[in-house]
Amino acid sequence: MENSYARDCSQTVMSFISCFSVDAAREDGSLGRLVNDDHINPNSNMKIITVKGKPHLCLFATKSINPGEEITYNYGDSEWPWRSKVLKMTLHCY
Numbered sequence: 001m002e003n004s005y006a007r008d009c010s011q012t013v014m015s016f017i018s019c020f021s022v023d024a025a026r027e028d029g030s031l032g033r034l035v036n037d038d039h040i041n042p043n044s045n046m047k048i049i050t051v052k053g054k055p056h057l058c059l060f061a062t063k064s065i066n067p068g069e070e071i072t073y074n075y076g077d078s079e080w081p082w083r084s085k086v087l088k089m090t091l092h093c094y
């Protein structure tokens with residue numbers, strides 16, 4: 001969790017529940033930063049678990065996930081560019 005992001009929600013990379021975010025910009029060995037968004041049919045969801053006073057963003061499967069299947073969760077209600085039908089059509093054309 002990056003404090004710089006937590007200070008200003010408008011700067012989050014993957015905004016999640018108020019001011020929490022996952023900093024996916026830096027390779028830090030965390031597997032959570034590799035999980036893509038699916039707002040229609042995700043197979044996991046994220047919960048905040050506080051351990052010893054420190055919040056952790058944890059993914060929990062919401063259905064059975066097969067080996068090799070991509071893990072996804074809903075990033076939230078922002079207008080993420082990859083959700084745009086226009087962008088999807090543009091990407092599909094190339």
Ligand SMILES: C[S@@+](CC[C@H](N)C(=O)[O-])C[C@H]1O[C@@H](n2cnc3c(N)ncnc32)[C@H](O)[C@@H]1O
Nearest residue numbers: 013014022024032033034035036037038082083
């Ligand atoms: C936390 S990273 C996810 C892992 C990333 N795909 C990677 O390979 O490092 C978030 C970034 O992945 C991409 N992304 C996430 N979900 C996506 C989706 N459903 N379709 C296309 N790109 C997606 C976006 O570029 C987003 O900024």
